[in-house]
Amino acid sequence: MEERDGIGASNSNTGTLGKAVAVLELVAMAERPMRFTDVFDRAGQPRGTLHRQLSHLVEEGLLELNADHCYEPGLRLLKLASRTWMRSDLRRFAAPHLQALHELTGETVHLGVLKGAEIIYLDKVESRQAVRMDSQIGRASPAYCTGIGKAALAALPEGMLGPLLDGVELRRFTPQTIADRPALEAELAAIRSAGHAFDREEHEVGIRCVAAAIVDAGHSLVGGISVTGPAYRVGEDALADWAPQVRRAAQSVAGELAARLGPGGA
Amino acid sequence: MEERDGIGASNSNTGTLGKAVAVLELVAMAERPMRFTDVFDRAGQPRGTLHRQLSHLVEEGLLELNADHCYEPGLRLLKLASRTWMRSDLRRFAAPHLQALHELTGETVHLGVLKGAEIIYLDKVESRQAVRMDSQIGRASPAYCTGIGKAALAALPEGMLGPLLDGVELRRFTPQTIADRPALEAELAAIRSAGHAFDREEHEVGIRCVAAAIVDAGHSLVGGISVTGPAYRVGEDALADWAPQVRRAAQSVAGELAARLGPGGA
DNA sequence: GCCATTTGTTCCAATATGTGGAACATATTT
DNA sequence: AAATATGTTCCACATATTGGAACAAATGGC
Structure with missing residues (x-):
């Protein structure tokens, strides 16, 4: 097993899910909206891979891709979190x-x-x-x-x-x-x-x-x-x-x- | 490609991520804490698979496994959602x-x-x-x-x-x-x-x-x-x-x- | 308005990863 | 103590992910 640059270097025992939420966190915790390349620069992951991960996150509603090609945290996070809070x-x-x-x-x-x-x-x-x-x-x-x-x-x-x-x-x-x-x-x-x-x-x-x-x-x-x-x-x-x-x-x-x-x- | 029971039957083009968040949603949206078997009954997924999915979700902090073996929504959801909201x-x-x-x-x-x-x-x-x-x-x-x-x-x-x-x-x-x-x-x-x-x-x-x-x-x-x-x-x-x-x-x-x-x- | 460059998307063979049945532990009940 | 229900681990097999490279679309300079 090799070390990787960028995210996912430390906790690599949650498989693809871990990588996906690392990307999610990267985008959600950023101070400003990120375009594809911004994410790419920090994620340390091949373009193709990253693109699929982002697409899946968007399709699941965890991220949203707005009109100016910026990824932003999605509404589904709010919905899920409100349950965390209420319960x-x-x-x-x-x-x-x-x-x-x-x-x-x-x-x-x-x-x-x-x-x-x-x-x-x-x-x-x-x-x-x-x-x-x-x-x-x-x-x-x-x-x-x-x-x-x-x-x-x-x-x-x-x-x-x-x-x-x-x-x-x-x-x-x-x-x-x-x-x-x-x-x-x-x-x-x-x-x-x-x-x-x-x-x-x-x-x-x-x-x-x-x-x-x-x-x-x-x-x-x-x-x-x-x-x-x-x-x-x-x-x-x-x-x-x-x-x-x-x-x-x-x-x-x-x-x-x-x-x-x-x-x-x- | 076959139809499946339970979750993930409709949107099966987000790969493993989709299945994982379906499990996450199942647990988070439930009215009460679910034990492993409760999730198993509703997820329509083999035990081994489900177990790994839940473990990964817990390890990522999206779910938590409390003392009485119940899965509950995790704090990380709150953290992520607060960014959704703020931004x-x-x-x-x-x-x-x-x-x-x-x-x-x-x-x-x-x-x-x-x-x-x-x-x-x-x-x-x-x-x-x-x-x-x-x-x-x-x-x-x-x-x-x-x-x-x-x-x-x-x-x-x-x-x-x-x-x-x-x-x-x-x-x-x-x-x-x-x-x-x-x-x-x-x-x-x-x-x-x-x-x-x-x-x-x-x-x-x-x-x-x-x-x-x-x-x-x-x-x-x-x-x-x-x-x-x-x-x-x-x-x-x-x-x-x-x-x-x-x-x-x-x-x-x-x-x-x-x-x-x-x-x-x- | 055209070419150069950056940015974003699609494709596909190789392979790492997830799958799911069944066996194995561990708790709980009778 | 035996029986049952519940939770966890294992491993051959299938498939989803990987990542390089080619492709398309948008931007910017001239």
């Missing part, structure tokens, strides 16, 4: 707790889960903004520099944490970002003993949060809840005040999840 | 108009697009509810019994409408549902001449709406905007009053889309 037990159990935290603090409350080394946001409660699906939902952010992310990482068993971090480049987003490994590990240890994590403008300047992890029995699902606010309004002392409540909310959700899985499932 | 030109152009319609009417405003014979909801502006991603976004509803759906169908050229409707079973959701073909065609003709469509509790009892179609130049994208309200609060006369504004909003969006595609693209 998420974690989201359903957490919703009332998120709402309660929002009413307590008046600030934005997030629910996220750890997926690899990223946090994927599952839900959000917010006051100010008009009522609309927030671009945050479904969004992926690095775990090591977000509140929920750090709380989740700290909740991982040692054996999983190390390898996970090995694969991550600790990029600096702000002056506060913890961008070296020893410092991050110290931070995670502190979080472990405190039971909650702070984000001190580490991902975005002007944004602070306090978060606590939600862990299920077998560490098969690790996520968290956070209360987020603008630095000018939310001091670190305020975050510290909310920490116990956030922790309690996270624990409640974890408890409900456990109760659900215990008697009901395995 | 949708239609959504971006329409957003301010939706907001304006909401402020005018005080009722819920929807944006949807026609995908096959279904309307997929792309956005929603609503007052009452807490600010959260609404389960409606990404959701698919039959076109023939929703406001946006009928408006969109009426905007299709004859040549596309007929075949599309041929493939649809006109199921009755409420006593008001237009469940036979001639009546539906008469309704579409009426919508065509009026320029807007009403949903008179045809999909859900107690829910009414008025909608207008957004059509782009080559009919490559057809969708619509609607104002929806509970029947007890929103009479048909109120809907009729709003119709011109809804029509105007839809036309504005269509205009902006055309302006965007014209100079910029082809």
Whole structure:
């Protein structure tokens, strides 16, 4: 078996499906619409092959080919994802707790889960903004520099944490970002003993949060809840005040999840 | 080439990818979590094959296999879909108009697009509810019994409408549902001449709406905007009053889309 | 408006990949 | 403990994917 350029080099045990979704992701995650050649340049795959893959993705509705020959993510993804979202037990159990935290603090409350080394946001409660699906939902952010992310990482068993971090480049987003490994590990240890994590403008300047992890029995699902606010309004002392409540909310959700899985499932 | 039972019988020209996403859809669209055998019963595919397909889908993060051996839609779908949503030109152009319609009417405003014979909801502006991603976004509803759906169908050229409707079973959701073909065609003709469509509790009892179609130049994208309200609060006369504004909003969006595609693209 | 060049699509032999039946594990029930 | 249902692995065979190259269509320069 040979190594390949471009996508699909790492995970080549999902066969043709893996290659196809690698192409899908390449197009969907791009900042701007891509024409055939743009994809070709990055996919590292022969023209004929790539062309067929794209055609199939389009025919399946996972991509769309618009009038100016640009591939864009397709509507079918939305349809599929809406089911993911609606059926998420974690989201359903957490919703009332998120709402309660929002009413307590008046600030934005997030629910996220750890997926690899990223946090994927599952839900959000917010006051100010008009009522609309927030671009945050479904969004992926690095775990090591977000509140929920750090709380989740700290909740991982040692054996999983190390390898996970090995694969991550600790990029600096702000002056506060913890961008070296020893410092991050110290931070995670502190979080472990405190039971909650702070984000001190580490991902975005002007944004602070306090978060606590939600862990299920077998560490098969690790996520968290956070209360987020603008630095000018939310001091670190305020975050510290909310920490116990956030922790309690996270624990409640974890408890409900456990109760659900215990008697009901395995 | 032989016909097969179960999924994949109709569209068998997307190769292995098509079969894989058929399995994905089967699992994602199911009402409840499915165990291996549940999928097996409906997929009409040999055990070995199905097992590998599911494994690959899980490994790619499109499905997840939880502790009690149930397959569920995976988080990666959310991540991919959030890009679909964020990057949708239609959504971006329409957003301010939706907001304006909401402020005018005080009722819920929807944006949807026609995908096959279904309307997929792309956005929603609503007052009452807490600010959260609404389960409606990404959701698919039959076109023939929703406001946006009928408006969109009426905007299709004859040549596309007929075949599309041929493939649809006109199921009755409420006593008001237009469940036979001639009546539906008469309704579409009426919508065509009026320029807007009403949903008179045809999909859900107690829910009414008025909608207008957004059509782009080559009919490559057809969708619509609607104002929806509970029947007890929103009479048909109120809907009729709003119709011109809804029509105007839809036309504005269509205009902006055309302006965007014209100079910029082809 | 014509030629050169880029961009996109189709074709086909070689072969890697998926297929599907059946045997093998593993859980669950009687 | 035996029987049944459920989930997983194996391997000869068929087929879908591969990828190079030829072809067509669109763009751009002159």
